[in-house]
Amino acid sequence: xxxxxxxxxxVQDGDLARLMQALGSQAKAASALMAKAPAALxxxxxxxxAALLRENFAALQTANQRDLSRSAAxxxxxxxxxxxKLSADAxxxxxxxxxxxxxxxxxxxxxxxxxxxxxxxxxxxMRVPIGVFGMIYESRPNVTIEAASLAIKSxxxxxxxxxxxxxxxxxxxxxxxQQALLAAGLPAEAVQLVPSTDREAVGMLITxxxxxxxxxxxxxxxxxxxISRDAKVPVIKxxxxxxxxxxxxxxxxxxxVNVADNAKTQKYSPCNAAEGLLVARAAAAEFLxxxxxxxxxxxxEMRCDAESLALLQAAQPGATLKAATEQDWYEEYLAPIISIxxxxxxxxxxxxxxxxxxxxxxxxxxxxxxxxxRFLREVDSASVMVNTSTRFADGxxxxxxxxxxxxxxxxxxxxxxxxxxxxxxxxVVLGEGEVRR
Numbered sequence: 506x507x508x509x510x511x512x513x514x515x516v517q518d519g520d521l522a523r524l525m526q527a528l529g530s531q532a533k534a535a536s537a538l539m540a541k542a543p544a545a546l547x548x549x550x551x552x553x554x555a556a557l558l559r560e561n562f563a564a565l566q567t568a569n570q571r572d573l574s575r576s577a578a579x580x581x582x583x584x585x586x587x588x589x590k591l592s593a594d595a596x597x598x599x600x601x602x603x604x605x606x607x608x609x610x611x612x613x614x615x616x617x618x619x620x621x622x623x624x625x626x627x628x629x630x631m632r633v634p635i636g637v638f639g640m641i642y643e644s645r646p647n648v649t650i651e652a653a654s655l656a657i658k659s660x661x662x663x664x665x666x667x668x669x670x671x672x673x674x675x676x677x678x679x680x681x682x683q684q685a686l687l688a689a690g691l692p693a694e695a696v697q698l699v700p701s702t703d704r705e706a707v708g709m710l711i712t713x714x715x716x717x718x719x720x721x722x723x724x725x726x727x728x729x730x731x732i733s734r735d736a737k738v739p740v741i742k743x744x745x746x747x748x749x750x751x752x753x754x755x756x757x758x759x760x761x762v763n764v765a766d767n768a769k770t771q772k773y774s775p776c777n778a779a780e781g782l783l784v785a786r787a788a789a790a791e792f793l794x795x796x797x798x799x800x801x802x803x804x805x806e807m808r809c810d811a812e813s814l815a816l817l818q819a820a821q822p823g824a825t826l827k828a829a830t831e832q833d834w835y836e837e838y839l840a841p842i843i844s845i846x847x848x849x850x851x852x853x854x855x856x857x858x859x860x861x862x863x864x865x866x867x868x869x870x871x872x873x874x875x876x877x878x879r880f881l882r883e884v885d886s887a888s889v890m891v892n893t894s895t896r897f898a899d900g901x902x903x904x905x906x907x908x909x910x911x912x913x914x915x916x917x918x919x920x921x922x923x924x925x926x927x928x929x930x931x932x933v934v935l936g937e938g939e940v941r942r
Contacts, residue, residue: 521701525709528664529716531694532637536662539695540634544611550657550689551607555600557681558650562596568677569646576670584774584839588644591674599650602901606658612924613660616933625939630930634660636718638927639710640909641666641732643724646674651900652721653682653696655909659927662695664717666710668724669702676700711736721922723910726837741922743887743913745837746776747863748895751854751880753871754787760892761788761870762795767894768868770803774839776911777866777888777898781834782845783854789813789847794820801825805841808833812847834861851876855883862886864913866898887913887920 539547558565569591576589612632619629640652640663649665656663667675679698686693699706711720714737721741722732729742750768752761768779784792789812797817800807801824808829809817817826833844834857848854851869858867868890869880877891888898888911898921900908905923912918918926 521703521705522709524701525699525706525713528697528699529637529713532662532664532697533716535692535694536634536636538692539657539660539662540613540636542660542691544613546689546691547611547657547660548607550685550691551603551654553688554650554654554657554682554685555603555607557685558596558600558603561677561681562593565591565596565674565677568673571673572646572671579670581670585644585670587772587774589646589671589674591646595647598901599647599654602651603654605901605904606654606924609658609924611658612928617930619935624941625936627935629933629935631933632925632928633931635927635929637662637664637716638909639664639666639713639717639720639738641707641710641720641722641724641728643668643728644671645723646671646678648723649675649678649698650682652909653679655924655927656696657686657691659924661927662692662697664697664699664710666699666706672702707732708735711738711740714738721910739917741910741912741914741918741926743776743863743865743911745863746778746865746911747780747835747837747861748777748866748898749781749783749854749858749862749868750779750895751783751848751851751858751867751869752785752788752792753851753854753869753873753876754785755873755876756788756870757872757892758788758791758795761792762799764868764870764892764894765796766799768896769800769805769843770841771894771896773841775896775899776837776839777895778839779868779895780836780838780843781858781861782843783848783857784813784845785850785854786812786847787850789816793817793845793847797821797824800843803841805843808842808844810846813845816847817845837863851879855880859883859885865911866890866895868893868895887911
């Protein structure tokens with residue numbers, strides 16, 4: 506397959522409307538070519554991209570350092586700087602993600618559910634690309650590769666608009682993506698980065714239904730609320746990540762302490778970090794002093810209901826402890842802060858989570874199979890876990906190769922959105938001359 510003839514004429518940044526129209530039309534043309542691209546070429550682009558990421562590590566670090574230095578000088582908060590950093594581990598993770606995607610079966614064109622009908626016709630559904638998706642995200646430059654790699658594997662085109670704080674990193678990464686696409690004989694315009702940091706570009710991108718089939722925002726609650734309100738195309742989203750760990754009274758105590766520690770402190774800034782800890786009353790006297798000692802040593806502030814506050818004050822007098830407010834139960838801290846509440850048992854834990862959580866990811870630590878099953882069935886969240894850390898809630902850890910984001914919506918895609926979340930199904934009907942009577 507030869508590289509397609511698509512317009513690559515430079516577009517001046519000053520004319521934003523013209524810039525966005527050009528990106529849209531080029532993405533639409535590229536999407537038609539990507540939809541029919543052989544799996545071998547898509548996989549070749551992904552393996553080439555993984556190699557380029559490793560070969561260009563030093564140059565990517567230099568670009569990222571420019572972003573970090575500028576953002577630190579501008580007063581960007583610690584958690585946001587952490588998200589902005591393009592570490593060696595982060596680059597290796599996205600490179601492995603590209604290779605993992607390349608090794609996965611190509612689902613495009615797959616026909617499922619084929620059934621013979623009384624009329625003689627056979628009816629099934631074929632998986633096809635969505636077309637063009639727009640990705641709007643803040644900080645995390647690794648999202649550029651995650652979005653690009655999933656677009657390639659799923660046969661879509663995408664338009665990426667990263668945050669201004671990561672513009673140098675994103676430009677460097679996007680250039681490698683386009684290099685990999687061209688090396689595989691695929692259109693470079695299948696993955697385009699909006700080169701402008703003008704915030705009006707977002708407003709234009711989400712109101713171009715003639716070019717864009719779906720918008721995927723990944724960032725702060727304010728950004729996602731704005732996009733959900735103003736978009737003229739469908740949106741796949743989650744507003745925040747108020748995730749919980751519930752420690753049941755019938756549990757392995759050492760496991761519970763280890764999981765509650767990891768879910769909160771392994772990394773504070775991701776949306777799958779635990780923000781709320783619920784503890785069954787019968788386990789609280791043993792569990793809270795143990796986890797409180799770990800949180801105190803790591804500088805985690807604990808915002809507690811009256812019962813947990815009393816237990817922790819007695820066991821950890823030097824810890825940073827505060828009485829929780831009603832708002833704390835709703836809060837996504839993205840920081841070394843956690844809310845803690847003692848509950849009567851699994852019923853109250855489920856009720857609390859369904860009332861206060863953001864329906865992202867919630868976990869139970871228990872040895873009781875029936876309670877675990879009830880938790881899985883009744884907690885209304887995109888990912889529900891038993892005896893493991895909420896930090897596993899991402900596409901790479903779920904074996905999806907990468908993720909475009911985590912959706913808390915209930916239509917089309919829910920939870921980590923990988924290849925299948927970026928496809929649609931159309932009905933296919935096979936016959937042998939049947940006519941309707």
